[in-house]
Amino acid sequence: MIPAAFEYVRPTTVDEAVQAVAEGGEDVKVMAGGQSLIPVMRLRLAAPSTVVDLGRVAEMRGVRDEGDVLVIGAMTTHAEVIADPLVAQHARLIAEATETVADRQTRRRGTFGGALAHADPAGDLPAVALALDAEMVVAGPGGRRTVPARDFFVDYLTTTLDEGEVLVEIRVPKLAGQWGVRYEKFNRVAQAWSIVAVAAAVRRENGSIAEARIGLTNMGPTPLRASATEAALAGAGASPDAIAAAARSAAEGTSPSSDLNAQADYREHLAQVLTRRAVTAAAGL
Amino acid sequence: MQLENSFTVPVPVDEAWRVLLDIERIAPCMPGAALDSVTGDDFTGRVKVKLGPINLTYQGKASFVEKDEAAHRAVIDARGKDQRGNGTAAATITAKLLGEGSTTRVDVLTDLNITGRPAQFGRGVMTDVGNKLLGQFADKLAAQLGEGDAQGDAERASVAAGAAATATGVAEEVAQSVEQTPGDNAVAETVRKAGTAAREKAAAASDRLSDTGSGTGSDAAPSPTDTAEIAAVGATDTVSIAAVGAPDAASPASDAAPSGSDTAPVAAVGRAPSAPPSGPTAPPRRPATGAPPRSTPAGPPASTPASTPASTPASTPAVADTVRDRPLADPEPIDLLEVAGSAALTRYAGPATAAAAVLLLVVLAFRRRRR
Ligand SMILES: Cc1cc2nc3c(=O)[nH]c(=O)nc-3n(C[C@H](O)[C@H](O)[C@H](O)COP(=O)(O)OP(=O)(O)OC[C@H]3O[C@@H](n4cnc5c(N)ncnc54)[C@H](O)[C@@H]3O)c2cc1C
Numbered sequence: 001m002i003p004a005a006f007e008y009v010r011p012t013t014v015d016e017a018v019q020a021v022a023e024g025g026e027d028v029k030v031m032a033g034g035q036s037l038i039p040v041m042r043l044r045l046a047a048p049s050t051v052v053d054l055g056r057v058a059e060m061r062g063v064r065d066e067g068d069v070l071v072i073g074a075m076t077t078h079a080e081v082i083a084d085p086l087v088a089q090h091a092r093l094i095a096e097a098t099e100t101v102a103d104r105q106t107r108r109r110g111t112f113g114g115a116l117a118h119a120d121p122a123g124d125l126p127a128v129a130l131a132l133d134a135e136m137v138v139a140g141p142g143g144r145r146t147v148p149a150r151d152f153f154v155d156y157l158t159t160t161l162d163e164g165e166v167l168v169e170i171r172v173p174k175l176a177g178q179w180g181v182r183y184e185k186f187n188r189v190a191q192a193w194s195i196v197a198v199a200a201a202v203r204r205e206n207g208s209i210a211e212a213r214i215g216l217t218n219m220g221p222t223p224l225r226a227s228a229t230e231a232a233l234a235g236a237g238a239s240p241d242a243i244a245a246a247a248r249s250a251a252e253g254t255s256p257s258s259d260l261n262a263q264a265d266y267r268e269h270l271a272q273v274l275t276r277r278a279v280t281a282a283a284g285l
Numbered sequence: 286m287q288l289e290n291s292f293t294v295p296v297p298v299d300e301a302w303r304v305l306l307d308i309e310r311i312a313p314c315m316p317g318a319a320l321d322s323v324t325g326d327d328f329t330g331r332v333k334v335k336l337g338p339i340n341l342t343y344q345g346k347a348s349f350v351e352k353d354e355a356a357h358r359a360v361i362d363a364r365g366k367d368q369r370g371n372g373t374a375a376a377t378i379t380a381k382l383l384g385e386g387s388t389t390r391v392d393v394l395t396d397l398n399i400t401g402r403p404a405q406f407g408r409g410v411m412t413d414v415g416n417k418l419l420g421q422f423a424d425k426l427a428a429q430l431g432e433g434d435a436q437g438d439a440e441r442a443s444v445a446a447g448a449a450a451t452a453t454g455v456a457e458e459v460a461q462s463v464e465q466t467p468g469d470n471a472v473a474e475t476v477r478k479a480g481t482a483a484r485e486k487a488a489a490a491s492d493r494l495s496d497t498g499s500g501t502g503s504d505a506a507p508s509p510t511d512t513a514e515i516a517a518v519g520a521t522d523t524v525s526i527a528a529v530g531a532p533d534a535a536s537p538a539s540d541a542a543p544s545g546s547d548t549a550p551v552a553a554v555g556r557a558p559s560a561p562p563s564g565p566t567a568p569p570r571r572p573a574t575g576a577p578p579r580s581t582p583a584g585p586p587a588s589t590p591a592s593t594p595a596s597t598p599a600s601t602p603a604v605a606d607t608v609r610d611r612p613l614a615d616p617e618p619i620d621l622l623e624v625a626g627s628a629a630l631t632r633y634a635g636p637a638t639a640a641a642a643v644l645l646l647v648v649l650a651f652r653r654r655r656r
Contacts, residue, residue, distance in 0.1 A: 157337025
């Protein structure tokens with residue numbers, strides 16, 4: 001359980017970080033909170049020759065308001081996200097989901113950006129980023145680019161981040177209008193990973209549902225949107241029956257895995273139930 | 286473990302046969318593979334596996350052990366070692382070609398044996414990774430052969446890859462808890478000792494039982510010697526693992542356990558989706574112990590009747606049962622997916638130790654009084 005020897009670099013700016021990654025050779029790894037990386041290194045499933053620790057890159061930390069968009073630094077820890085007043089005001093869904101992540105200790109170290117870059121299908125934050133149509137700002141040797149969440153998650157533990165690229169910040173559009181949100185997570189033990197979870201944001205207008213955005217956690221190798229349910233809810237009456245009917249198609253187009261925690265068909269069932277609950281709560285019913 | 290894949294290449298069977306035997310031509314199609322040398326039917330090379338933060342490089346040798354042109358069947362024997370000493374991988378790959386007019390269907394059966402840490406990921410992940418690699422291989426090969434209409438399994442494989450998530454999660458939880466619960470070692474040590482004692486008792490009991498021969502479950506009860514050995518290995522291994530598992534780590538066993546501490550471990554086993562290995566190397570489903578031999582448990586709820594044998598002293602079951610059931614949870618390579626399930630064991634390690642201590646006190650007190 002002792003990691004292999006590695007070089008350690010601790011840059012203080014994004015540019016330095018990108019440069020350190022470029023100079024680190026083939027086996028370089030970026031480290032954020034280390035809550036996922038260190039265990040893998042300790043099991044020696046990864047043995048990077050160089051670890052670039054982003055812990056001192058101040059510009060990657062914190063939340064700022066840019067008008068219609070909330071910008072969350074990749075190195076902002078889960079604990080900071082939960083406590084942040086801007087997040088509470090404009091992106092409450094993120095705070096709500098982050099509260100369910102791991103335990104207090106892990107939340108003090110683990111970061112928002114790290115959780116997204118790690119792209120664990122059971123991770124809670126990717127589905128939320130997807131539901132909120134967030135955008136990832138990525139820095140590499142060739143400069144910066146912005147990737148929408150729907151293109152960012154490619155596969156199990158895989159994102160569009162190239163080797164040599166660093167996730168700098170996440171741009172989250174503020175929800176304009178009368179939105180309600182809810183993160184419904186199903187796990188057997190408090191603080192455990194999601195077996196299935198549903199992130200819902202619902203906009204109400206004149207007693208009916210004008211728009212719903214639903215992100216699914218752990219229903220496939222990447223986070224997914226429950227598009228069929230979203231379509232069924234658009235313009236539907238904000239009634240329990242309408243929501244229940246729409247939630248029945250929540251698992252459409254998903255490809256959940258079967259594992260120790262749940263068989264695929266059970267996950268599909270969970271997706272429907274949790275979607276109904278999340279949308280109901282988000283719609284204020 | 287066996288992996289089955291098939292793909293179609295857009296050329297007639299004779300040409301496909303020729304191409305597929307041309308190692309130098311097909312090796313570059315294998316994702317992450319590099320060929321170092323080719324001598325006749327033997328070749329050496331490297332395969333690099335990368336999955337998120339996981340990074341492994343296998344270096345090894347392979348050779349054709351069979352080339353049956355008439356049946357269009359080839360068998361490759363490959364073995365490799367992880368460069369960082371993480372374990373070994375050995376595979377027997379049987380490829381069968383079936384002409385379908387202008388295309389050829391290739392059925393690949395891989396008998397894979399992985400040891401060391403990667404094996405901890407359990408079958409789910411390995412299957413997914415295997416399928417994915419082969420799917421990519423097929424796509425590249427088809428592209429190389431002309432039109433790109435190979436129907437590799439890539440899509441299906443990538444779709445199935447989710448299972449691994451849990452494994453990583455577990456890896457983290459396990460690794461974390463090692464750090465966070467320094468006291469575990471002492472517990473593990475105690476439990477291990479208790480385990481040894483219980484095992485000896487169990488072995489003796491099973492001796493007795495198989496002597497009396499109790500009709501029904503005789504095939505579920507392996508011979509006493511076997512049991513003792515397996516239990517010995519299993520007990521040590523698993524108990525220490527249990528100590529590693531975080532008490533609060535995902536433990537599906539917990540709510541499946543209907544009655545008391547001794548049931549949970551079995552429930553955990555019954556739930557493992559990557560069914561406990563069967564075949565020659567698999568340990569018996571249920572080592573014979575102090576309990577009367579039962580037929581193999583059908584499922585989690587049925588697996589552990591709450592009543593325990595009269596053949597053991599009344600207060601021992603807590604210890605004996607907990608320890609006895611553990612070997613079931615983990616056949617030799619530790620499967621992280623199963624460790625997740627048996628994390629609940631940790632919770633019972635404490636009570637079990639406590640029960641052992643209480644028992645000891647009672648026995649001592651009793652003896653004193655008699656003296
Ligand atoms: C016990 C435990 C329980 C947990 N439970 C949950 C849970 O219930 N739900 C959940 O969602 N998560 C859970 N997690 C994971 C937690 O959220 C981690 O914090 C997160 O997955 C990784 O964040 P990190 O900052 O620690 O990243 P690290 O571990 O440092 O990095 C993870 C990966 O992302 C890469 N990376 C990190 N930051 C960047 C960046 N800025 N740019 C490019 N690449 C980057 C790293 O190279 C590495 O490959 C749990 C973790 C633990 C230890």
